[in-house]
Amino acid sequence: MEFVDAGGFSNRRTELMAETNSRRELKNSIVWLAKSDNTVDELLQEIARSEWVVREIDERADDKGDVAQFLRxxxxxxDRNRLLMKMPESLYQLNSKLCKT
Incomplete structure (x- = not known):
């Protein structure tokens, strides 16, 4: 399995197709090629940060309600980031465009 940037996917795919046809040891092999996506990594980091904040901060110590509002x-x-991770790429792009307007 190999991850490549979206811009280099087509070229690497062509190279791998040629390699699997010409190299005898790869004739009966399956080669997985996938586009790397930094969006997923960024969403995972945000999810982990949010979970840590919710778990570690005690909203009962707040007397004005600011902390409770922040935690909500x-x-x-x-929750939104978890949903975005499950979205197909086309829906994610559409959602990004709608949120910018």
Whole structure:
């Protein structure tokens, strides 16, 4: 399995097809080629951060409600990011465009 940037995917695919046809040891092999996506890594980091904040901060120590409001926002962010990770790429792009307007 090999991950490549989206821009180099087509070229690497062509190279691998030639290699698997010409190299005898690869004739009966399956080669997986996938596009790497930094978006998933960024979403995972955000999810982990939000989960840590919600787990570690005690909202009972807040007398004005600011901390509770912040924690609710972190929970919503975490839920939204989990949903975005499950979206197909085309829906994610559409969602990004809609959120910018």
């Amino acid at each position: 926002a972190e929970r919503r962010s975490c």
